[in-house]
Amino acid sequence: MITLLLMMGTVSLSVAQVSESTLIRCASTEQDSLRISKNPALFKLRQQSEAVIQQYISRSRVNKRTNADEIVTIPVVVHVIHSEEGRSMGGAGNANITDAQVNSQIEVLNEDYSNTSGYKGFYTDSLGVDTGIRFKLVTIVRTYNSKSQFSPITDGDDLAEISPAWSTNRYLNIWVCRLNDRYLGTSQFPVVTEINNRTQGLATSEDEEQDALTDGVIIDFRYFGRNAEAITSRIYNLGRTTTHEVGHWLGLIHIWGDRNCGTDHCEDTPPAYTKNETTDIECTPVFSDCRGVNTRNMIENYMDYSPDACMSVFTNDQMERMHAVLELSPRRAKLVEFSKITTDELLVDIYPNPVQETLFSSIFTPNFEVFTVSVFNQRGQKVIQDKLNRTSLNVKNLPSGLYFYKVETASKTLTRKFYVR
Ligand SMILES: [Zn+2]
CATH class of the missing domain: 2.60.40.1930 (Macroglobulin (MG2) domain)
Structure with a gap:
C-alpha cells in the first residue's frame, strides 16, 4: 500500500512538472511519417520534389539569380485555441495568450529570417544570412473549445475544424494551443512539384485537397513568442520553435537529415550525427564523426533542436531552398503572387x-x-x-x-x- 501511494505520488508529480529535458522540439517528421503511411504515394512525391528542388537551385545558380534580392512578405493568421472560458487573456498556464505575445512572435520571425536578431548566438563567426523572407500579422482569431489539449501528430484536422484555415494559398496559418506528448510544435511540409497546367490549380488529388485545409504550423502556447508570462520554459523561451517550424513549412529539413549523419540537402550545414537535444544553454560545441570526418555540428542552426538561446543561423543554402519552395510549391507560389498584387x-x-x-x-x-x-x-x-x-x-x-x-x-x-x- 505504501509503495502504491509512493508510486501515485511520483506519477502526479511528473504530470505536474514536465521536466525540460523531456520536451521534444518538433513533431514534423513524426507527423509526416504518419501522413506517408496513410498515403504511400506521398513518399514518391517527396523524392520527386527533392529532384525538382535540386534542379531549380542549380539552374538559378547558373543564372546567378539571387533569390533574396526581392523581399517576400508572408501574411500570417494566428489562431489562438483555448479552453479558458470567461477568463481574461494572458498569464501563466493560460492558452488564451495576449496580443502582445502574438506580436512578439512575429517580431522574432522577422528578426530571425532577416538575420538581425542582434544576438548572433554562441558563435560569432556566423554563417547566417538574410533569407529575404518577412512576416506580417493580418489577424488573430480566438476560439474557445472545451478540448484542453491536442496531439501535434494526429489533431491537425481537429484544429482546422475548430478554427478553419484562412486560404492556405494566401496566408501562413499558425494554430496556437496546448499540445500533449511534450512536443513544442509541428508543421506541414509543402507539396513541391513542377508547376504546370495540371498543378496550377494546386489540387491534383483528394489528399491534397485535405492538405490544403491543414497547411500551416501548430505551436504550443508556452513556447510561442517571447517575454510573456505564459512562457515558462527556461530553454525554449525566445520564439525559435516557430522559427524552426516555419522553416519546415518552407521546405527545410533538420540539419542531421532525420537519420544518423543524414542529409538536409544543404552543402553549407556540416554533417551531424544526430539532433542537439539538450538543456545546455551554454551552447557547448558538439562534434560528429560522419564519413570518417570530424566536424563541429552547427548547433546554432534554427533547424537543429538546440535551446532557443543557441540558435541564430539560416545558411545561404537553406535560404536558396526556401526560395525554391516558394517558386515550386503551388500554394506557396500563389501566396507570393498574391503578395505582389496591389489592386x-x-x-x-x-x-x-x-x-x-x-x-x-x-x-x-x-x-x-x-x-x-x-x-x-x-x-x-x-x-x-x-x-x-x-x-x-x-x-x-x-x-x-x-x-x-x-x-x-x-x-x-x-x-x-x-x-x-
Ligand atoms: Zn523540426
Missing part, C-alpha cells in the same frame, strides 16, 4: 470548370479582407451556405447543371458561373 479589386478565379467533385478558387481580397463563398442554383436557391475564407468546395452531391459561385466581402460582391457535370 483594390476583388479577384476571383474558379477551376476546373466544368467540375465533377471539387471546385477550387483563387480569391484575392484587397487589404486582406475576409470573404464568404456561397453557391446558388438556377432557381436562385442557395445550395451551399456561406463558407468563410474557403477556397475549395465539395460539389459532387449537386445535380448536373449551371450554378453561380458568389464571393462577398464587406464592400464587394462577385459572381462566377460554373457547370457541374
Whole structure:
C-alpha cells in the first residue's frame, strides 16, 4: 500500500512538472511519417520534389539569380485555441495568450529570417544570412473549445475544424494551443512539384485537397513568442520553435537529415550525427564523426533542436531552398503572387470548370479582407451556405447543371458561373 501511494505520488508529480529535458522540439517528421503511411504515394512525391528542388537551385545558380534580392512578405493568421472560458487573456498556464505575445512572435520571425536578431548566438563567426523572407500579422482569431489539449501528430484536422484555415494559398496559418506528448510544435511540409497546367490549380488529388485545409504550423502556447508570462520554459523561451517550424513549412529539413549523419540537402550545414537535444544553454560545441570526418555540428542552426538561446543561423543554402519552395510549391507560389498584387479589386478565379467533385478558387481580397463563398442554383436557391475564407468546395452531391459561385466581402460582391457535370 505504501509503495502504491509512493508510486501515485511520483506519477502526479511528473504530470505536474514536465521536466525540460523531456520536451521534444518538433513533431514534423513524426507527423509526416504518419501522413506517408496513410498515403504511400506521398513518399514518391517527396523524392520527386527533392529532384525538382535540386534542379531549380542549380539552374538559378547558373543564372546567378539571387533569390533574396526581392523581399517576400508572408501574411500570417494566428489562431489562438483555448479552453479558458470567461477568463481574461494572458498569464501563466493560460492558452488564451495576449496580443502582445502574438506580436512578439512575429517580431522574432522577422528578426530571425532577416538575420538581425542582434544576438548572433554562441558563435560569432556566423554563417547566417538574410533569407529575404518577412512576416506580417493580418489577424488573430480566438476560439474557445472545451478540448484542453491536442496531439501535434494526429489533431491537425481537429484544429482546422475548430478554427478553419484562412486560404492556405494566401496566408501562413499558425494554430496556437496546448499540445500533449511534450512536443513544442509541428508543421506541414509543402507539396513541391513542377508547376504546370495540371498543378496550377494546386489540387491534383483528394489528399491534397485535405492538405490544403491543414497547411500551416501548430505551436504550443508556452513556447510561442517571447517575454510573456505564459512562457515558462527556461530553454525554449525566445520564439525559435516557430522559427524552426516555419522553416519546415518552407521546405527545410533538420540539419542531421532525420537519420544518423543524414542529409538536409544543404552543402553549407556540416554533417551531424544526430539532433542537439539538450538543456545546455551554454551552447557547448558538439562534434560528429560522419564519413570518417570530424566536424563541429552547427548547433546554432534554427533547424537543429538546440535551446532557443543557441540558435541564430539560416545558411545561404537553406535560404536558396526556401526560395525554391516558394517558386515550386503551388500554394506557396500563389501566396507570393498574391503578395505582389496591389489592386483594390476583388479577384476571383474558379477551376476546373466544368467540375465533377471539387471546385477550387483563387480569391484575392484587397487589404486582406475576409470573404464568404456561397453557391446558388438556377432557381436562385442557395445550395451551399456561406463558407468563410474557403477556397475549395465539395460539389459532387449537386445535380448536373449551371450554378453561380458568389464571393462577398464587406464592400464587394462577385459572381462566377460554373457547370457541374
Ligand atoms: Zn523540426
